[in-house]
Amino acid sequence: xxxxxxxMHGARNDFVxxxxxxxxxxxxxxxxxxxxxRHAGVGADGxxxxxxxxxxxxxxxxxxxxxxxxxxxxxxNGIRCVARYLSERGEGDSRRIATKxxxxxxxxxxxxxxxxxxxxxxxxxxxxRETKFVGPSIVSLGNxxxxxFLDDIDDVDLxxxxxxxxSLPQYREGxxxxxxxxxxxxxxxxxxxxxxxxxxMACGTGAVAIAAAALNLGxxxxxxxxxxxxxxxxxxxxxxxxxxxxGPAVRVFSANYEYFDVFAQEQL
Numbered sequence: 001x002x003x004x005x006x007x008m009h010g011a012r013n014d015f016v017x018x019x020x021x022x023x024x025x026x027x028x029x030x031x032x033x034x035x036x037x038r039h040a041g042v043g044a045d046g047x048x049x050x051x052x053x054x055x056x057x058x059x060x061x062x063x064x065x066x067x068x069x070x071x072x073x074x075x076x077n078g079i080r081c082v083a084r085y086l087s088e089r090g091e092g093d094s095r096r097i098a099t100k101x102x103x104x105x106x107x108x109x110x111x112x113x114x115x116x117x118x119x120x121x122x123x124x125x126x127x128x129r130e131t132k133f134v135g136p137s138i139v140s141l142g143n144x145x146x147x148x149f150l151d152d153i154d155d156v157d158l159x160x161x162x163x164x165x166x167s168l169p170q171y172r173e174g175x176x177x178x179x180x181x182x183x184x185x186x187x188x189x190x191x192x193x194x195x196x197x198x199x200x201m202a203c204g205t206g207a208v209a210i211a212a213a214a215l216n217l218g219x220x221x222x223x224x225x226x227x228x229x230x231x232x233x234x235x236x237x238x239x240x241x242x243x244x245x246x247g248p249a250v251r252v253f254s255a256n257y258e259y260f261d262v263f264a265q266e267q268l
Contacts, residue, residue: 001259003031006085007042007252010077011202012230014252016042017085019050031259032065042257045197048078050085058098060086066196073143074101076204076233076245080117083108084249101142109246119245121205124212124237137213141243144175145209149219153179158193176203180210180226182219189227201230208243211235 003025006017016035018025025031032047034040044067051061062082064072079097083106087093093108105120125140137147146165150156156179165171174195181189190210192203207226214220215237223236237243 001026002256003035003259004254004256005035005042006254007044008081008084009230009250009252010080010204010247011228011233013077013200013202013204014044015046015048015075015078015081016044016257017048017050017081019085021050021052025049028065029069033067033069034259035257036067045194045200046072046075046078048075048082050082053096054098057096058103059091059095061098062104063100066194067198068196070196071100072194072196074099074104074141074205076119076121076141076206076208077202077247078204079104079106079119080204080245080247080249082106083117083119084115084251088251099142115249115251116246117249119204121208121243121245123241124208124243126212126216137209137216139209139213141205141208143205144171145206146171146175146177147210147213148177148179149214149217150179150181153181153189153191156191158191158199162193162195176206176209178203178206178210180214182214183227185219185221186223187225187227188214188220191229202228202233202247204233204245204247207233207247208235208237208245212237212243215239 035042036044047065049063053059064075095106097104107118109116127138139145162177177193179191192206193199211224226233234246
């Protein structure tokens with residue numbers, strides 16, 4: 001079975017975009033695991049499934065399948081890629097995209113020298129829960145985030161931190177974990193561990209969660225540049241209305257993927 005796709009990334013958080021308006025994948029969970037496999041597939045952090053909009057409510061829809069086949073509510077880097085994909089198909093530069101986290105508005109800001117997209121992310125919901133960790137900020141953007149502010153983010157075992165959080169009952173379904181260091185009031189360095197994927201080069205919703213937590217703590221001011229391993233993302237938030245995320249959307253290549261169920265073959 002040939003699956004047409006476009007390989008894209010946002011700050012090196014990479015995705016395979018499949019338009020289900022043109023092609024139905026079938027067993028999406030297995031297909032996502034195979035496609036994302038960096039040894040036997042295309043290789044990606046996730047698969048983005050583009051679907052039809054709903055009348056006057058939305059122009060298109062996006063579903064996010066993680067590399068392990070699980071489904072995420074939203075992806076800030078991924079939705080910028082979908083915005084570029086729709087724009088290059090001639091479907092417009094301002095799109096309302098339905099996600100499991102709600103309706104998300106996107107706007108193409110520029111095409112040259114970089115293809116930049118602004119995303120209206122919704123209002124971050126910040127809560128502080130007492131755990132055995134020191135000072136995590138718990139932030140929701142339709143998906144859950146734990147943000148730890150540290151002096152040194154490079155000497156942190158993110159896998160171990162995630163494992164400890166996963167042992168707590170409130171995080172049994174998983175949580176995205178971020179470590180961040182405030183360099184200036186408008187510049188924060190960060191690393192990300194995304195549930196269903198692992199450590200990634202960038203996390204769009206995570207960048208917004210980090211900036212929102214820093215603004216809430218009074219250690220940052222908007223706009224905030226979040227420097228991630230894959231590049232730079234900008235977050236604009238006034239503390240009450242929807243947060244804005246700005247960043248690149250890069251098209252790598254398009255092709256057809258010859259899909260067969262390697263996992264079923266391994267069981268033979």
